[in-house]
Amino acid sequence: MIRVLVVDDDFMVARIHRGFVERVEGFEVVGVAATGTEAISLVAELAPDLVLLDLYLPDRFGLDVVGRLRAAGETCDVLVITAAKEADAVRRAVREGVVGYLLKPFGFPELEQRLRAYAAERERVAADGELTQEQIDAAFGTSGVTRRATVTLPKGLSVETAAAVQDALAAAGGGEPDGALSASECAERVGISRVSARRYLEHFVATGAAEVSLRYGTTGRPERRYRPRV
Incomplete structure (x- = not known):
């Protein structure tokens, strides 16, 4: 326990x-x-x-x-x-x-x-003995859907905010009905602007850490919904 x-x-x-x-x-x-x-x-x-x-x-x-x-x-x-x-x-x-x-x-x-x-x-990481690189990366949160974007971030994006956005993505994957969230929802959860949230989310899509889908309403442009890639 x-x-x-x-x-x-x-x-x-x-x-x-x-x-x-x-x-x-x-x-x-x-x-x-x-x-x-x-x-x-x-x-x-x-x-x-x-x-x-x-x-x-x-x-x-x-x-x-x-x-x-x-x-x-x-x-x-x-x-x-x-x-x-x-x-x-x-x-x-x-x-x-x-x-x-x-x-x-x-x-x-x-x-x-x-x-x-x-x-x-x-x-x-509980097992005794030596660990593989994959296990070490996982222990530091740098692999799979929890990958932290601590390297090669585009100019203007911070490591700390990237981590917070990824936490919001992970929470959406386990809590939202469609397992996804919009840039506006992400902005509210993290405490940043919608424009900034979308920049981080689109970066994760480009690097393969997230995927995007479109939600169509009755009028206007479809809403982009982001979820962690599994």
Whole structure:
């Protein structure tokens, strides 16, 4: 079982997230914290494998909690779940090595997709002995549908925003009825303009990380819908 600590200062939200986690096979919630200080204490006490961490905590910013955990030698993984869309927060989360960044509000399918992907990555690198390049790439999130566009990005595109857009694509694949999202929907989830979102999405289509389809309405141009390539 993958042991999870839920950190959120809103007890109703924490209860919902706990219920979501416990619906996913192979995961169990071992504790809930409402403050950064409590989270640090419970990590030391309970040794969770994964922390679902809100950023807006009453006593400190969530990413400061990550820094304190790393300074204390804690090796638990962190999945950020937050309403913080600021680019600086996303960039810092990437630097802190979090395994994902999920924007509130979200439903069960979005969190389930992230948790299952996390479990798959843990299993992939759990075996003893040497790893292949493919397994190493997967551990760093650089292969398959989770490929991070950390190299050869067109001018004007950032690594951090590209990662956030790919997270939005992955969430759509597990949560949207058609498994896809439009540039406008992506822009809202990531917190960027629709034009910027479309540039990233079209880049992923060009590199083979995503595919596009057309949704026809009664009037006007068809809507371009993007989904991760499988």
